[in-house]
Amino acid sequence: MKKVLLSTSALLLLAGACTPDKPNGSNTGNTPINNPEKAFTVDVDPSTFEITAIHDGKEETISKAREAEAVENFEETNKLISWTYPESELEIEIHQEDKFIDVSITSLAGEGIENEVSFPYVAGEQLILPIGEGKRIPKDDQDWKTHLDHEMDMNDSFTMPLYGSEKDDYSILYLPENTFNNTIAYDTEDDIEFNITHEYPTINDNKTYNTRIYVAENDPVDWATIYKNELLESDNFTTLAEKAKYVPDIEKLYGAPHIYFWNDQYLDDHSVDWKKLKKKVDDPIFAWVATLIDEHSEDSGDEFIQVLESLNDEEYVTPFQKTAILNGLNFAIQLEEFYDAAVFPDGKAPNDNQNEQERYATNKSLLASVLKEAVSPVEDWGKETSTEVLKDMKKEGIDRAWVGLPNWVNGLMQPDMVKYAEDAGYLVAPYDSYHSIHETPDISWNTATFKDPALFEEATITKKDGEHVTGFLGRGRKLNPTLSLPSVKDRVEGVLAGGIQFNSWFMDTDATGEIYDDYSPTHLTTQEEDWTARLERMEYLAKEHGLVVGAEGGNDFASEVIAFAHGIETPVIKWGDPDMRENADSEYFVGNYYSPTGGIPERYSKAVPIKEEYKAIYTDPTYSIPLYKLVYNDSVITTHQWEWDSLKIEGLETERKINEYLYNIPPMYHLDANSWEDKKETITTNYQTWSAFHEEAVQQPMTDFRVLSDDRLVQSTTYGESLTVIANFSDQDFQDDDRTIRANSAVIIDGNHEVKIE
Template identity: 50%
Template sequence: VYIANNMFNNELKFHSDPKIGFDFIHEFPRINKNKTYGFQLYVTNNDAVSIAKLYKDNIARKGEFKTLEEKARKNKEIEKLYGAAHFYFWNQNGLSESNVNWPKLREQINSPVFSHIKELIQKNSSEPGELNVFEQVNKQDFVDKYQKNVILRYMNEVLSMKELYKEDIFLKVDQEASELLNKGVDHLSKMELYNLNKHVLKSVLGDAVEEVSKWGKADGTDIIKEMKSAGIDNAWIGLPNWEQGYMQPDFVTEAKKMGYLVGSYDSYHSIHEKADKNWNTASFTDPSLYEEATVTKRNGEKVQGFLGRGRKLNPTLSLPSVKERMNDILQNGPKYNSWFIDCDATGEIYDDYSAKHITTQEQDLKARLQRMDYIAQEKGMVVGSEGGNDFASSTIAFAHGIETPVIKWDDDDMRKNKTSPYYVGGYWSPNQNVPEKYAKQVPLKEEYKQVYLNPVYSVPLYKLVYNDSVITTHHWEWGSLKVKDEVGNRMLYELLYNVPPLYHLDEVEWNKHKKEITQHLKVWNEVHEKAVKEAMTNFAYLSEDKLVQAASYGENIKIIVNFSNEDMEIEKTKIKAKSAFIINNGKQTMYTPNQ
């Protein structure tokens, strides 16, 4: 076993001719004064458990291993992750389809308020191209599904606009709106502005819409109430954007009351030159950052941002902006108890050759850890990140993407060809709820299935080191239900490797999948809430074809999974095909998903 002493500026190049191997390359950049590197060499048994234990002992000797229970002593909220599945909620609408009496709304489609809405959309929206729908509805005695989606999208869009309130249109407003107007529209926080605009719309739409207190609940608060009633006592709830919290603050408050963790997606990785409200994580109030704080390659070119847009922000210059953003969100919106920071734990770090702020990979990495630690310690958040790589293990509590990473950005059948059965779907959602990219169930090409999902090739090295330190699950693009014909296998994987399921929910997705979600979690939760406090102490293949595997956690938890299509007798126990045999502190359970 080789352990590299210097994790920076290394490259592994794999090859398979004549047999699988790799080359290790270390570079000495001119900007880095550290010109040494070396390895620790160990001889041990040729199995995953021995190798991982050796590495874990090495981390512990350096004082860099921290258990979840140690982290929870500083922030008890971390314990809410034990036995918690991970749910992304897409309740981005202030007003939902079920909140509208459509025949009555249609009668008002020619009224001044809708003329005003159309003007605002024409002037301010990035997608005003479907305004003709209002004219269509005016000539009909019905409103079809597509038209409802368009009208709702535009009505929800104007809820964020300061220009919505006009005294000559909203003649008689309720007390709550009146109190907000007395503050002055320009002095309202975003959360207050959303609230004002909901109330003034209600004042003119009357019984064409439900009471404001019911707006948007079907895709959020109603679901978490059902989850709690169904016995889901622990959950991590993620919002794709903190703006959702401004629109639906009651959802965040209710989730916390139920004992759930709730937080937003955030990122400080990319920066755009011009602000884009649809990509607000890459927008910063300091206008100098784009030119003065971005990463430069050795050849003088700027490193491009995600998907080729904008640039990469130098983390050593980001902390004032991190503090500004976090303070603004928490002062002007609901109080979250968790936060997800994209990219920072993936290992995508840079040497920055900008003359004014030369930065080594090591300095880049330390700055990423510093900003995650600030959010965790100063703001009291349960912090997670993408990837969850080794270096972040003492800072973060959970990670998305190690168990199932992003699969093939560059396969056109998956990413561009919309007629392909493998097309994963787009970011856009017709009803502004879960985008098909996350909800649409698709098969995987056989070659990718072998690499990413075939349990024969699974070796849980990370879990053998960090099971009781970092909770790891899937990348949000490849949630538990995403791969059409692998849902059951992935449920077994989640049990065997102590991995939280990850789901994307709105009203439609919850109603479609709630039975399989709740049934799976009843079994999974009982294991995870205990196993996550233990080290993974053993892992073994129990059949020649490696389709029967066993994992142990501490001294009293053992899971044997039969991924094969045939019943197998293991250790004098008949284990059904596609099933798990669970021994949890003396209790024995045979579990077959979706049965």
């Protein structure tokens, strides 16, 4: 039974006789722009759920046929066709709207019965997928066949609810109404194709799954325009300028590179007179620190004492000895239990109600009271490796920067550094996370430690089978976001209680799309409720405290709240590859998380090559399309995930720099005192050009994207009316009219002004 169904011919008036106008740059970013949708009719075969689009006399498949199934209750009008599948207990409705067709699938299964549906089944010459910034994947590409070898959760894999396929003559674009409970299964046996399976969980009362389907040109500008227009028409798009009305410091992001700054040695080598310290090794403070290490960490206090005792055997103190002693002391001064009257006879006892910042100040003073002349004044501790580095950055011309600290403790230990950063015009933020929760408190993983001990049993996520979802790296459990807000407020207000001048905040995982259904009987939670709770806690940071909020990932469900995102441009590369994560002898090993010296951990500082088979997936510009930037350039500032900063991939430094101009991406760096000296010239030279470019580009929508060469290695982007970047990723010069774009370079064109990037 095959029926001709529905015409979207009303689109002829909207789309200018099916010839879309390209954005002309006059759009401000918050009003709909020209409609690129195509008029089309569709054929549908209800028994197999096959749907075919017909545009300009040419047919293309919207959804491939599945196994035939009995049909009941078939009805057809000029605006609607509907039927039911009695065996699958599903009701199908296909509606004609002005700009699209809407496919609505409702589960008819009884209460407490799970159900699912597979739709659509997508194929084409190229797949259009919002993986990271966006990918255009040829149907027969072998690297992508290898990569797409497992099922993927849509929220976790796609940064926007937009996917599709390029056909011979036009493209089919799919916009699911929501992405909850959607699994993507790829078929790579022949060509790459994929099927979306939507689950109707028993805990979710919403039993309808909707997908809007459009026909458009084979052009990413059109695809992004269709989606952005939907956002604008439903008032779900917020520009950075609009966000800055309630968080003015957002404007400090314009032209700012993103810098993770490492300063874990609060008492550092510069602040210790080691000759005088050697004379104090018998002081009770050191035995006390050893006891605290034994009681509150996985390290050994005996080893700390052994290093101290070995000082008498050496004429000078070795770097290893210095590091071990400083690590022990810096660990101890973080503890609430640090004060002991017998150990600190001249020290002032802490107040009962002191906040965290006051505790660290008290503990540093207590330590100074016994080390005396062996250490510099407390206010100078760590200054050489923190505040002085930021001062030199400012002196070298870095007028704007987002400075991320690996933990709020780094700021509370050195509030003068944070104050200097804020006074210098920088944004300075702690890393924070409400992802994992551990049963036993651990100051070395304080983001997984919460004051309320009941949370571990009463507020963690349970799977259908009754097992708890484990936390990061297999430790602990995952905290249910709907039960987290009191703890968020308690932590944030506790961190800020001492007046620390953080003006930004970074939330780990909150915009990655890693969301859950929670089947815990006492707090059943749907994915949508999980999602909403993450937004609520980020909105609390922005609107209650005026902080510039960023998050890992950047999935667009968070776009109205966050100002910046880490992970859209370069995500974590191949998490499961043992050569990268386990085999320390491999040239691809990314490094360990821990730095014994308190500087940058090797995982973030060590440059490594990328395996050839991963380049197509993560770095090859021929597959990339700026879907996200075409929608959100002036709404969310996006850069790399912190594990893969601008200089991490050996041999691709220039290519990634060019791409940062093409896509208007802030460069990201990991810095400490030593690496700043090594990278200073590279960073400051690039900053002189990049900062001014970004400040202009980020306040306008991306209005165009073009591929200028057959091999797709020469591309251009346009921001607003006239700011254009042409990037040549090839090893051959490229002639663009009367302009030569040198190999492995880019050019910025702003009216009559041009700047070369090499």
